[in-house]
Amino acid sequence: MNERREPQGPTRLVASPARLHRVADVAETSEGAQELAPGSPEAFLRVGEAAVGELGTGAVGRTGQIDLERPDDETMIINMGPQHPSTHGVLRLMLELDGEVVLRSKPVIGYLHTGMEKTGEELTYVQGATNVTRMDYLSPLNNELVFSLATEALLGIELPERATWIRMLMSELNRISSHVMWLATNGMDLGSTSMMIYGFREREMVLAFFEKTTGLRMNHNYIRPGGVAADLPDGWEDDVTVICDTIEARTYEYDELLTGQPIFRERTIGVGAISAADALALSATGPILRSTGVAWDLRRDMPYLAYDQVDFDVIIGTYGDNFDRYAIRLNEIRESIKIVRQIVEKMPGGDYRVQDPKVTPPPRARIDESMEALIHHFKVFTEGFRVPEGEVYTAIESPRGELGCYLVSDGTSKPYRLHIRAPSFVNLQSLPVLLRGGLVADAVATISSVDPVMGEVDR
Amino acid sequence: MSSASSGNMVGAEGPIAVAHTTGSDGTDVAHPTREQYHALVAQYRADGFETCADLCGVDYLTHPGRSGLPEGIKPERFEVVVNLLSLQLRRRVRVRVQVPEDDPVVDSLIDLYPGTDAMEREVFDLFGIRFSGHPDLTRILMPEDWEGHPLRKDYGVGRVPVQFKEAPGPR
Incomplete structure (x- = not known):
């Protein structure tokens, strides 16, 4: 370059x-x-x-x-x-x-507005994850994660190590699936239909693993306040290793297909540029901010989960243009693979959810033999659990940028106010700056390089 | 939480004394009055908070006696909550300003942080809080001709009429 x-x-x-x-x-x-x-x-x-x-x-x-x-x-x-x-x-x-x-x-915007923040006030904390997971439908696990972290901050509970690492594993796999999906759609916007097919093919591998683990391909409700819904399936190390090896090898195929390709470079280099000062002023985060050369990644700079215990690089660009954002996302796939490999090595044993009877329903086997366990199970899923009064803002690095959750509790089992700081919603503000002075034919590629997910923009 | 203390911030226009508390997440929370709000955020910006991560509203209609407010701050129905982020200090700070129901207006932060444009429009749309100085304060998520502000607590959730149930509730 x-x-x-x-x-x-x-x-x-x-x-x-x-x-x-x-x-x-x-x-x-x-x-x-x-x-x-x-x-x-x-x-x-x-x-x-x-x-x-x-x-x-x-x-x-x-x-x-x-x-x-x-x-x-x-x-x-x-x-x-x-x-x-x-x-x-x-x-x-x-x-x-x-x-x-x-x-x-x-x-x-607003064509997909369904009042999910309002809905969130009517659902208990147990049900809440099913609501937020539908916002950013390309990285549902990240939505569940930020909601769960906010709830746990209010509850003041400590998670078992294994739950934390499982969350990290799923979050990184989700980043991979979201970024290959972006490569697919961006490729299609620039006329590369092969890239579109390849991207969907790779995403399918990750989704198959999600289905095996969580039961669903999307909208998993897997990461919940108190831990995760189920332990990883037997042989998950092999599945994840196959995913890592395959997708890593294929990122080099994408390099051959796109990175050095003259038409692709012509259409992306110097197109849709933004300066670091503008990106910061417009509250842009994620690949848009990093493409301008600002090395800001919440995983490194304000670590949550156990990101301080894994080794990875924060990818930044220089020119803030569409090509930089492409290169950042492609390389972030490789960095996520690096993290996933470390997680496979370091995955601790133990419980996958906190053993706090207030938050966690009793194990299935206990329900058959104990009336109290049945009542307890019933209460957790109907009434939910009470969360101490307070307000909290948590933020994580979703594939699109800073995904935040501002949660206010009034001491009942339902959030008093659930606000999601959606990265796509905020990043969309930088679009007029990116488009300014460019050609209308490039606008399509520039919209794509912002990577807005409308479910999250409109909530 | 709510370890109320009075913090003085020194800036170009002299210190602005506002009450500070600590949120449930350990973040420093500043509670300016409406008059201090804009100047305080300007001072934070001068002190190295480069970006406004989030701005949202809360309607405390059914939870007026909330804890976490320092002494001397009169709880009002609405609150505008601003989360500022400093990349160089790797620190967050939260600003909570009380907005009364009968005059729901606060200063816009758009001249300090242009990124609050869409966020303030969202708060206006869903809570009906106006931001003086915002150049284009229009609905952003709801349709143009929508009546009411859906995230207010006195605004119904909406219900689909279901057979064998009572008559539908408020909209």
């Missing part, structure tokens, strides 16, 4: 901020507030500062490339989505175009 990269798109002079005063030329619509709001001159004057209020629509940013004094009728606003296949779900984008160059843009 030695060649110089230039952001694509025509270079024009910056003109006076006059044009920013005008109201965006959206046709009359009943959905008035969904227009692109007019930019403000104050925002324009602060170009170069990271904290700019108008950064949200990309009204400022790389203004140097865009002629601001063009007559209004020369730009066009088009809607992309919500049913466009490349928008990865029901994402709608409003793009302001000058010919083929994207000026401002605005993501319009």
Whole structure:
């Protein structure tokens, strides 16, 4: 990666901020507030500062490339989505175009909003994991993990070591499956249908192991407050080793297929670039932040589970463009494989869930012989357990960035407030900055490189 | 928890004295008044908290006597909770500001952290808390013409009418 990269798109002079005063030329619509709001001159004057209020629509940013004094009728606003296949779900984008160059843009979301945070307030902590697991459907185990960690922080319970390591194993395998899925869809967006098939094929291997362990391919409800639902199946070491060996070998096939491929490089290098200051200001995390050269990975910098006991590298980029994000995700698959191999070696024995009768239902065998155990079992699954009053924010590194859970308990068995800080939701704000000054044909690849999962964006 | 102490932060505009507590997760929690809120967050930003990780609202309608608030802070119905993150210090800090029901307005943080744009829109959409200074405070998750703010505690969960059950409850 030695060649110089230039952001694509025509270079024009910056003109006076006059044009920013005008109201965006959206046709009359009943959905008035969904227009692109007019930019403000104050925002324009602060170009170069990271904290700019108008950064949200990309009204400022790389203004140097865009002629601001063009007559209004020369730009066009088009809607992309919500049913466009490349928008990865029901994402709608409003793009302001000058010919083929994207000026401002605005993501319009909410098409998949099902009020999961509200639902979470009606479910007990035992049921809660079944709810949150459906948010980010490509890494469901990470959602369960952050919810369970938040609940356990409120309960103040210590997990057995084996439960922690099983969680770490599943979380890393989930990262692999999520990233190969991303490689698949990103490949498809760039016209590489082979990559799409390969990505799905690799993901299938991981999902088969998930099915064997948790009973389900998605929405597992496997990681629960108090531990995990079941121990790993017999022979799991062999299964996991086969997954690691196969996928690791295939990442080098992807290298041959994409990394050095001239068309792929042309379409990704220098496209959709963002600076580290902008990424931080827009609260972007995960591969977007790391692609700008900021080495921030919660697994290393604020370790949870037992990540301080395994050895891995944090992959960062330099230019913050689509190619860097591709390279980061590809290499993160290799790092996850490295972690999984260490977990296979170091997996401690012991119990897979905490033996706290308040949180843990009695073993199945006890229910047949003890009336009290049956009552206890019944109570855990109907009433749930009481969680001490308090509020807690926990965060983990999901494949998409910082996945946080803000949990408020009022002392009952249901969360008083369950808020999930969804990385896709926050990262989507950097999309207008990434798209600015690029070609509309590259917008598809850039949306994909943000890796939004709409289930998580809209919750 | 709730080991209330008064912490002084020194910044460019002089120290802002706000009450601090410790959350259940051991995080330092600052409790500014609405007037102090923006200045306090600005001071945190100057002190090295580069990014705003999260901003969300809580409606304490049915749980008004919550613990964890320091003395001198009057509990109000709404709370805006901001989680700031410092990469250089590897530290988090939480800011909880009380927002009264009859005047649910707080300052927007968008001039400090542009990343709060979508988060503040979400809180406005789901709680009806307004952020003064936000350039585009519109609904983000719910439809444009939606009435009410769904995450408020007096807003029903919704129910699908089921045969052999009583009449459907509130929306």
